[in-house]
Amino acid sequence: MTPAVLAGLVGAAVVGLGLYGLIVDPQPLRKLLAFNLIGSGVFLVFGIVARRGAAAGFEFDPVPQAMVITGIVVAFAASALAVALILRLSETSGGVSLDPAVWTKPDDKGEKGDGQ
C-alpha cells in the first residue's frame, strides 16, 4: 500500500469520526470541531488525488493542492463566523444549545430567550 493510499484511507476514517461527533455531541463548539475534522478528511482525500496526478515532471498535481490551501483558509473563516454566532447565542440566551426546547421552556425564570 502506497503512502498516498494510506493517507486517503486515514482521510476517509477521519470523515467518519467527524460525522459521528457532529451528530452525537450536543455542544455546538464540539460540533464545530467535529465539522473541521470532516473538512480535513475531505482535504486529505483530495490530497491523494493530487498525488496520483503526478505528471509533467511534478511529483503532484499542483491544481488540487492549491485548491486545498484555499480550502483550509476558507474553512477557518467559516469556523470563525460560527464561533462568533455561538458566543452571541450564549450572550443573549445565557446558554448555548441547538435544542429549541431549551430556550423556549416557560420555566426558565426569564433568563433565556428574552432577546437582549
Add this chain to the structure above:
Amino acid sequence: MNLLPIIDVGLALLVLGIATWTIAAREVFGAVVGYVVYGLLLSLVWVRLYAPDVALTEAAVGGGVTGVLLLTAGARLRSGGGKEAGEATGLPLRVVAAVLSLLVALGLAAVVLFLPEPPATLAPEARAGLAATGLGNPITAVLISYRSFDTMLEKIVLVLALTGVWSVAADGAWGRAPAPIGRMAPDGALTLLTQTLAPLGIVVGLHIFWVGADAPGGAFQGGALLAAMWMIVMMARLAEAPRIDARWLRLALIAGPAVFFLAGLAGVAWGDGFFSYPPGFAKPIILFIEAFMLLTIAVTLPMLVAGPPSKGAGR
C-alpha cells in the same frame, strides 16, 4: 531496511488516535488541544504526499490559528457563565450515527481504493502555464496566475466572514475594539516568550512569503505566520486589538482583494483579458499582488480570532 513504510503506518495510527480523542474527550479544552496536535501530525502526512505548501498551511491555519480560535471560544463561553447545554445523545441515536458514519467512511475508502486509471491530472497544463509566469513554485503559479480568480474570491470570502463576525456585535459596541484574546493578566513567561518569538517569527514569515515564488511557501503560509505573531503579541497584552473602525485596519483588510482585482482589470486594458499578465512582467506583478495579499491575510486572521467588538474593550 527502509523505515519509511513503518513511519507511515505509525503516523496514520497516531492521526487516527488523536482524531478519536478530539471526538471522545470530555472537556472542550482537551478536545481542542487534541485538535491542534492533530493539525500538526496531519501536516506531516501532507509532507509525505509531496505537499509541503499544504503542510505549512495546515500547520499554521488548520492547527494553530483554528486552535487559538476554539480555545478562545471555550474560555469566553466559560467566563460568560453560559453552560454548554444540551442533553447527551441516547444510545439508539448513537448506534444509528455510528452505523451511518461507518458507511460514509467505508464508501470514501472504496472511492480512494478504486480511483480511475489513468489518474486525472491538470499538471501538464500547470507546467505549460508555469513558464509564462517566471515562477519556480507551481502552487504559487496556480494560485496567483492559473486559477487567480479563485484566489481573489477567497480573499473576498475572508473579508465577508469578518463582516459577518463584526455584525453580531451588540449595538452599543459598534466601532470599538474586540475583547482581548486570552487571559487578562499575562504572566512573565508568556511576555518573555512573545518578546523572543515575535521578531523571529516576523522574519521567518516574510522569508516564507518571499521564497514562495520559487520554493514551498507564499502569501498564505507567510501571512498565517505573521498573523500568529500578531495574535501572540495580543495574547501577551503587549499590544491591544485595534478599534474596528480604524482607517488603517479597514485599508489593510481590503488591500489584498482590491489590488488583486485592479491587477486583473489592468489585464483587460493591456492584454488578452481579465487576469492576463503581460509577458516578461508576470513575476513582478505576481509578487506585488502577493505582498498585499500577505498584508490582508496577516490582519484578517487575528481579527477573525479576536471576534466582534466588545463594549468593555472601548478606548
